Amino acid sequence: MRIVIGQGSCGIAAGAEKIRKALTEQSIGCDISITGCIGMCWLEPIVDIYDDDNALTRLVRVSENDAQAVAEYVETGDKSKVEKLIVTDEDSQFLSKQTRIALRNCGIINPELIEEYTEKGGYTALKKALGMTPEEVIEIIKTSGLAGRGGAGFPTWFKWNAARQSAGEEKYLICNADEGDPGAFMDRAVIESDPHNLIEGMLIGAYAIGAKHAVVYVRAEYPLAIKRLKNAIRQATENGVIGEDIFGSGFSCDFTIKAGAGAFVCGEETALIESLEGHRGMPRLKPPFPAQSGFWRKPSNINNVETFANVAWIINNGGEAFAAMGTEGSKGTKVFAVTGKVKRSGLVEIPMGKTLRDVIFDIGGGMKTDKPFKAVQMGGPSGGCIPASLIDTVIDYKALGATGAIMGSGGMVVMDESTCMVGMAKFFLDFTAKESCGKCIHCRIGTKRMLEMLERITKGEGREGDIELLEELCYSIKDGALCGLGQTAPNPVLTTIKYFRNEYEAHIKDKKCPAGECSDLIEYKIAADKCRGCTLCARNCPVGAIGGTVKQPHVIDTTKCIKCGKCYTVCKFGAVVKE
Amino acid sequence: MEKEIDLSLLDGVLEEYAPVRGSLITILQHTQEIYGYLPKEAIELISEKTGIAASEIMGVGTFYTQFRFEPVGKYLIMLCQGTACHVNSSELILQTIKDELGIDDGQTTEDGLFSLKCVACLGCCSLSPVMMINEDTYGSLTPDKTKRILKELREAAQ
Numbered sequence: 001m002r003i004v005i006g007q008g009s010c011g012i013a014a015g016a017e018k019i020r021k022a023l024t025e026q027s028i029g030c031d032i033s034i035t036g037c038i039g040m041c042w043l044e045p046i047v048d049i050y051d052d053d054n055a056l057t058r059l060v061r062v063s064e065n066d067a068q069a070v071a072e073y074v075e076t077g078d079k080s081k082v083e084k085l086i087v088t089d090e091d092s093q094f095l096s097k098q099t100r101i102a103l104r105n106c107g108i109i110n111p112e113l114i115e116e117y118t119e120k121g122g123y124t125a126l127k128k129a130l131g132m133t134p135e136e137v138i139e140i141i142k143t144s145g146l147a148g149r150g151g152a153g154f155p156t157w158f159k160w161n162a163a164r165q166s167a168g169e170e171k172y173l174i175c176n177a178d179e180g181d182p183g184a185f186m187d188r189a190v191i192e193s194d195p196h197n198l199i200e201g202m203l204i205g206a207y208a209i210g211a212k213h214a215v216v217y218v219r220a221e222y223p224l225a226i227k228r229l230k231n232a233i234r235q236a237t238e239n240g241v242i243g244e245d246i247f248g249s250g251f252s253c254d255f256t257i258k259a260g261a262g263a264f265v266c267g268e269e270t271a272l273i274e275s276l277e278g279h280r281g282m283p284r285l286k287p288p289f290p291a292q293s294g295f296w297r298k299p300s301n302i303n304n305v306e307t308f309a310n311v312a313w314i315i316n317n318g319g320e321a322f323a324a325m326g327t328e329g330s331k332g333t334k335v336f337a338v339t340g341k342v343k344r345s346g347l348v349e350i351p352m353g354k355t356l357r358d359v360i361f362d363i364g365g366g367m368k369t370d371k372p373f374k375a376v377q378m379g380g381p382s383g384g385c386i387p388a389s390l391i392d393t394v395i396d397y398k399a400l401g402a403t404g405a406i407m408g409s410g411g412m413v414v415m416d417e418s419t420c421m422v423g424m425a426k427f428f429l430d431f432t433a434k435e436s437c438g439k440c441i442h443c444r445i446g447t448k449r450m451l452e453m454l455e456r457i458t459k460g461e462g463r464e465g466d467i468e469l470l471e472e473l474c475y476s477i478k479d480g481a482l483c484g485l486g487q488t489a490p491n492p493v494l495t496t497i498k499y500f501r502n503e504y505e506a507h508i509k510d511k512k513c514p515a516g517e518c519s520d521l522i523e524y525k526i527a528a529d530k531c532r533g534c535t536l537c538a539r540n541c542p543v544g545a546i547g548g549t550v551k552q553p554h555v556i557d558t559t560k561c562i563k564c565g566k567c568y569t570v571c572k573f574g575a576v577v578k579e
Numbered sequence: 580m581e582k583e584i585d586l587s588l589l590d591g592v593l594e595e596y597a598p599v600r601g602s603l604i605t606i607l608q609h610t611q612e613i614y615g616y617l618p619k620e621a622i623e624l625i626s627e628k629t630g631i632a633a634s635e636i637m638g639v640g641t642f643y644t645q646f647r648f649e650p651v652g653k654y655l656i657m658l659c660q661g662t663a664c665h666v667n668s669s670e671l672i673l674q675t676i677k678d679e680l681g682i683d684d685g686q687t688t689e690d691g692l693f694s695l696k697c698v699a700c701l702g703c704c705s706l707s708p709v710m711m712i713n714e715d716t717y718g719s720l721t722p723d724k725t726k727r728i729l730k731e732l733r734e735a736a737q
């Protein structure tokens with residue numbers, strides 16, 4: 001038998017490292033190793049036990065206190081010891097319903113050992129590609145229909161070809177691992193769980209465009225990803241996969257990692273280049289495009305992590321196999337980070353052409369609360385909210401774009417009736433206003449003005465005509481902003497106005513927040529018939545606004561109440577209500 | 580009393596990176612790792628060794644949210660305010676921390692123990708709401724759990 005512990009960032013945050021220590025202390029006579037993110041993040045920490053025939057028993061939500069039971073199971077093979085920890089069939093379907101290409105090794109191999117990657121056929125695609133001409137490699141990518149997974153969905157072969165055609169000896173291949181969408185973690189999972197797959201995809205890309213230098217720009221908040229990638233680069237260099245004359249082909253390529261320093265706009269490719277050069281991350285005017293003049297003004301090609309993570313598979317399996325999946329305009333698979341109010345929150349990779357319902361309900365299991373599904377946010381600050389009525393929208397660049405949202409990089413934040421849509425728009429505008437680099441006026445001032453209006457509306461100070469004014473502002477920012485950040489910043493506002501106009505109107509005209517989220521528009525009350533007088537709320541109230549005697553219904557003094565909502569969350573009897 | 584800044588700690592970093600073009604952000608990251616923030620004296624030294632004007636270094640330093648110009652507490656709380664955490668009530672956790680420690684986003688407690696910084700997404704969205712304190716990530720936070728964590732850290736520091 002062997003034990004494998006899921007140690008992606010989520011696993012570790014949930015306590016995987018403590019479990020590994022506890023299991024090691026049990027001195028079990030079997031191998032204990034780690035793997036990356038399995039993708040079933042809501043069940044972390046996860047311990048996989050493979051028997052001698054490699055059959056898997058998956059234990060979930062394991063704690064240190066379970067170490068002894070796990071040890072007993074491993075020693076005796078008696079499954080009853082761990083019965084209550086074994087993943088349910090229903091939860092297992094979360095994985096069995098997926099088609100994993102970019103994530104094919106995630107949660108299976110040990111990301112810290114190159115041998116485990118090569119045993120899975122790793123670096124054979126690179127060898128194969130180096131035996132072809134760069135033009136042949138680009139042709140395969142063209143056949144595959146692979147499009148950029150960073151958000152815009154631009155055909156990858158086209159960018160590679162443009163960089164290849166660009167004159168000049170010195171070229172750069174850059175990987176965008178800035179993953180700025182707050183609520184998305186696909187790229188982190190790939191790097192933490194299968195870093196060699198990224199390296200292999202990048203090397204193939206570098207060969208195709210004729211670059212001798214590969215650079216990865218990783219966001220600063222991902223220390224574990226940086227650590228594992230550094231380790232992988234060292235191993236690949238020691239194994240002759242990175243460096244001079246790779247596999248005797250005459251192709252040479254070096255690799256560097258640069259850590260970002262926390263700026264969303266640096267996900268934009270020209271801002272990323274500025275940042276790589278050590279400057280403030282302010283976007284450059286395009287054209288010239290990076291393919292002509294990029295890093296150090298040399299021809300450069302930038303792709304997202306997930307884009308590269310598909311490349312080795314495509315080279316090995318052929319462009320046709322990839323193109324066989326998906327829709328007319330969107331080929332292959334897409335990874336989504338499904339989070340929010342969904343029951344099974346984690347990573348989902350499915351072929352394009354499935355519907356949002358497939359992801360959120362069939363795989364994600366629907367809502368984790370008893371409140372109904374309201375909307376799903378896709379594309380983060382550049383995207384929008386898709387309402388429940390459009391749940392059967394097909395996952396396809398065009399179909400999602402038609403809703404006003406975008407495919408985006410893969411963030412899918414699921415919301416129930418308790419989320420206020422005006423509040424959601426405000427949340428994103430607060431983000432973009434803070435993250436605007438300040439270079440162009442439309443974005444710098446426009447996002448700020450929109451935020452001020454949304455703040456006013458959520459405070460109950462909205463005025464007649466605010467919605468129209470917001471819309472007008474949205475369109476002028478879209479037209480006038482210099483880079484993608486500003487051009488897409490209005491999307492969260494436009495989509496929420498489009499689908500939830502009545503909520504805006506309720507805030508403005510009736511001074512009510514239908515979702516009960518905007519604190520200025522609600523009042524907390526205690527329902528006397530439900531209150532048992534347990535005093536928990538009174539003890540938790542930071543301003544002493546709740547009075548009453550033990551075992552008697554309590555009362556909130558609304559003149560003192562600061563509407564922090566603590567009583568609402570602590571009450572075990574549902575006696576505190578928002579009105 | 581202000582602590583004396585030992586600039587010799589920067590020697591290795593500057594030797595390695597000062598000659599490499601485009602390394603300013605890397606140098607600043609190492610500097611912050613050493614001192615916990617970017618001291619004025621260090622910025623002047625970096626300027627001298629790299630030939631980049633101190634004003635430009637400040638321009639870069641202030642652009643990125645990672646950099647700080649004041650020392651931080653023993654425990655740096657990075658509280659996620661990303662989308663997934665927002666939807667799962669991270670606001671309540673922020674309020675709890677503010678109440679418990681009496682500080683706002685960007686401030687440090689008087690005893691120098693805790694600093695609070697709101698960030699956008701730590702990449703553990705499935706465990707939202709999430710915070711990171713120094714190297715450790717804490718997920719599925721509730722007000723009670725948050726209070727307990729802060730209490731444990733305070734006790735550990737004594």
Ligand SMILES: Cc1cc2nc3c(=O)[nH]c(=O)nc-3n(C[C@H](O)[C@H](O)[C@H](O)COP(=O)(O)O)c2cc1C
Nearest residue numbers: 148149150176179180267268269303304307484485
């Ligand atoms: C404001 C802004 C933020 C972006 N953030 C990211 C990001 O975090 N990751 C990413 O891969 N692409 C991001 N992009 C898209 C990149 O500019 C670029 O299109 C992408 O990296 C190209 O790779 P792809 O063709 O493989 O998608 C962002 C764009 C904008 C305008």
Ligand code: FES
Nearest residue numbers: 659661664701704
């Ligand atoms: S949104 Fe909080 S960890 Fe991602």
